[in-house]
Amino acid sequence: MRLLLVEDELEIQRFLRQSLGEAGYEVDVASDGATASSLVSRFTYDGLIVDLGLPDQDGIDLILQLRRNGMQSPVLILSARRSVDDRVKGLEQGGDDYLTKPFAVAELLARLRNLLRRNSSGKEDVTKVRVMDLELDLLKRRATRGDDVLNLSPQEFVLLEYLCRHAGRVVTRSMLLSEVWGMRIQPDTNVVDVHIYRLRGKIDTEGRTPLIKTLRGIGYVLKNH
Amino acid sequence: MSSKTTRTVMRSAAWRISLWATLAFALGSMLVFVMLHQFVAGDIQRRSDAWLSGEVEVLGDVAERTPKDRLYSRVVSEVAELASKEVPNKQPSGGDENSSVFFLQTGTNGAMTLWVGRGDGQAELAAIRSTKSMADVPYDLRVKGFHIPFRVATVRIDDGSQIYLGLSERDEMRVLRALRIRFTGWYLLIVLIGFAVVFYATRRMLGFVRQITEAASRIGQSDLRSRVPASSHNDEIGQLARTLNHMLDRIENSMHQLHTMTDSLAHDLRSPLTAIRGQLELALLREVSLDQGEPIVSAIDELDRLCEFLNRSLDVAEAKADALRLSTVELDLDELVRVMVDLYEPCMSEKGLRVRMHSAGAAKVMADPALLHRVVANLLDNEMKHLRAGCTVWIGLSADEQFATLQIEDDGLGFDVELGQQIFEQGVKGRESNGHGLGLAFVEAVARAHGGHVSAGNREQGGAKLCIVLPTVAASYSLVRSEVEFV
Structure with missing residues (x-):
């Protein structure tokens, strides 16, 4: 998959290019709007990552201009601004996503994956999710591990569903807060961790292979192999 | 709903202003009318008093000169009747003219000697007797059986008898009543029209103020970009609108400055923080041993805390300046x-x-x-x-x-x-x-x-x-x- 990163800060450019490269993406980089426009007119990208504060023009103007010229690829907007512009909200409703700086790389990758998947195959319509011997029935809201039925609260079910859908990949606390609880907050306390511990207590019972792994300082992974 | 509208109207300043203005106008014009009424009443009385005094003088003269024979009462009665037909301010009263004038002569012993007028004159005589007779000035006489008083003039003639000429105040009162009725009608009409005019004018004027308030509170709540409607007149309201708009320009300007400042501060701090955080994360993911990872983890934690602190400080700063941007x-x-x-x-x-x-x-x-x-x-x-x-x-x-x-x-x-x-x-x-x-x-x-x-x-x-x-x-x-x- 080929991405265009439009970002003028060299440091951010460097580590993003590296992280995206390691995640298996091919990345082109533009440091300003003009370069980005000419690159988009010459190549086809599967997705764009655009910083709003570009030296020559506003990132939103660039996105709107590219859209007018027929570009359909999804855009992940990076913003260091304090308030979310109404136009960003418009783009978000149109299927694009935004991320406030500073962000966790894991979160950027997760959002990017979501965007690209949404674009390629539309919304997947599954009724069952399987990770190893863990199975979620999304219609009956029932979770089983092996032969055991797991006794989960509705909240825990949603949390586990999110982890399963991102099995094998890092999910951060702020991803969980925004996707499972629907809020963008940064608690001073380990509220999310306690939910994970409780969930782990129900899933990774004695004698079973632990599925939920903690990555200190980053987040969690639900192992899928 | 309509009672709510009524309450709203009655609480409006336009209503209060019109009420006070109308009250002042009504009291003022009432005072003028009372003075006018007294002047007219006094003038009418003076005229009828002058007539009474003249007539009683003439009657006294006639009574004095007419010999006291059989014809005396006839002569004096006819003169008295003739006089009653010349009553000033006289209104037609259905042929019952005698009720408006009486003539009474009493002898030296106070008994009635001659009566011209309606009835037998006993009631009038009783009323006169009970009144302390005043000298030559006409006075008011209340007679039993008549609710309108008489104005009575009196003269004493040389033979010791007393002559009284009474004139009912009926006509005078009728004139004054007509004056009052007409005045009251016009008065109410004018006061009502005055109230309506004042109410309309103040409401219209305050309507501009209302528009300005409406716009100003809209601006206070949401955006600073809109302006209050500017009136084309160069009056106080127009000046108010222009002053408000100038003020809003300045507020918007400083608000914009504040936002630009906090935004660029946030941007300038967040960009390097993003870079640092990214590098730390990369280092952490590139699997380091646990003891090496610990300081990186706490560095990332510290960075996140620093960011939250930065966000909160800027939010508090903006909020203290009433400039917090809300998307409600x-x-x-x-x-x-x-x-x-x-x-x-x-x-x-x-x-x-x-x-x-x-x-x-x-x-x-x-x-x-x-x-x-x-x-x-x-x-x-x-x-x-x-x-x-x-x-x-x-x-x-x-x-x-x-x-x-x-x-x-x-x-x-x-x-x-x-x-x-x-x-x-x-x-x-x-x-x-x-x-x-x-x-x-x-x-x-x-x-x-x-x-x-x-x-x-x-x-x-x-x-x-x-x-x-x-x-x-x-x-x-x-x-x-x-x-x-x-x-």
Whole structure:
């Protein structure tokens, strides 16, 4: 998959290019709007990552201009601004996503994956999710591990569903807060961790292979192999 | 609905101004009329007194000169009757003219010697006798059986008899009554028209003021870009509108400056932080051994805390300047708080804290959900940091038509009493707090930006109590209207 990163800060450019490269993406980089426009007119990208504060023009103007010229690829907007512009909200409703700086790389990758998947195959319509011997029935809201039925609260079910859908990949606390609880907050306390511990207590019972792994300082992974 | 409109009109300044103006006008014109009425009444009386005095003089003369024979009474009666036909201000009274004038002569012993007029004259004689006879000046005489008084002039002739000539004040009163009736009719009409004109004019004038208020409160609540409608006239209202618009220009300008400053500050700090955080994460992912990873993890934690501190400081700074940018939606505070409590409850019970929530049901407010999430998270974080195991946190939510009230209480140590209401100040914190002293300043700032307020104190039984009051959706909508209605 080929991405265009439009970002003028060299440091951010460097580590993003590296992280995206390691995640298996091919990345082109533009440091300003003009370069980005000419690159988009010459190549086809599967997705764009655009910083709003570009030296020559506003990132939103660039996105709107590219859209007018027929570009359909999804855009992940990076913003260091304090308030979310109404136009960003418009783009978000149109299927694009935004991320406030500073962000966790894991979160950027997760959002990017979501965007690209949404674009390629539309919304997947599954009724069952399987990770190893863990199975979620999304219609009956029932979770089983092996032969055991797991006794989960509705909240825990949603949390586990999110982890399963991102099995094998890092999910951060702020991803969980925004996707499972629907809020963008940064608690001073380990509220999310306690939910994970409780969930782990129900899933990774004695004698079973632990599925939920903690990555200190980053987040969690639900192992899928 | 119409009674509500009536109440609104009666509370308006236009109504009050018109009422007072009309009252002053009505009293003034009433005073003028009373003076006019007295002048006219006095003038009419003077004329009839002059006539009476003249006539009684003539009658006295005639009575004196006519020999006291058989013809005496006939001659005097005829002269008296002739005189009664020349009554001034006389109105036709259905042929019953005698009732308006009488002539009475009494002898030296006071007995009646001659009577010309209606009836037998005994009632008149009795009335005259009971009156202390005044000299030559005509006086008022009330006669039994007549509700209108007579004006009586008297003359004494040489043979010792007394002559009385009485004139009913009926005609005089009729003239004055006609004057009063006509005046009252016109008076009411003019006062009503005057009231309507004043009301219309002030209402029209204050309508401009209302438009300005409406626009100004709209501007205060949402955007600073709109302006109050400028009147084309160069009068006081036009000047008010222009002055307000100038003021708004300046406010918008400084607000813009503030936003630009905080934005660029945020941007300038966040970009390097993003780069640092990214590098740290890369290093961490490139699997380092556990002892090497520990400092990186705590560095990332510190970075995140620094960012949250930066966000909060800038939010508080903007809110203190009433420049916090809100993207408000209609939301149910009950639902929002429940979700937050669900999120925090496991962690709190892990720490040995109990959480009790009691809510009176849905509480719709117009608010920025992201900010409210942060406010509630902040308060619950605080509870967790400051309470010892075994304490209980009570979260209560209630709402009336005007306000939704979120109350958070605990049975811990409570706030430092010496801090008082200063706890909402930036940088003020309790002795044992290791925070930045921004939390409650932020909570207060957000509540204020939403048109609400926060109060904090200690419970009587011990423990802290914090109350956040936000206007409900209904109150937010009616705010603009009520500000306008009371002009």
